[in-house]
Amino acid sequence: MKEFDYVVWQEDKYHVALCINVEISSFGENEDEAVKNLKEAVELYFET
Numbered sequence: 001m002k003e004f005d006y007v008v009w010q011e012d013k014y015h016v017a018l019c020i021n022v023e024i025s026s027f028g029e030n031e032d033e034a035v036k037n038l039k040e041a042v043e044l045y046f047e048t
Contacts, residue, residue: 004019004020004021004022004042005019005020005021006018006019006020006035006038007020008031008034008035011027013029014027014028014029014034015027015028015029015030015031015033015034016034017031017034017035017037017038018038019038019041019042022042022045024038024041024042024045025038025041026038026040026041
């Protein structure tokens with residue numbers, strides 16, 4: 001699997017994760033959940 005760069009920041013009570021390579025984002029209640037959700041979103045993006 002290819003590696004991607006991402007950034008994570010907190011907005012209010014959620015953490016937002018943004019994949020810089022393909023401009024896809026996701027969020028979660030903590031940093032780990034946000035990154036996990038981002039990974040799933042990127043995988044779904046490349047499936048289509």
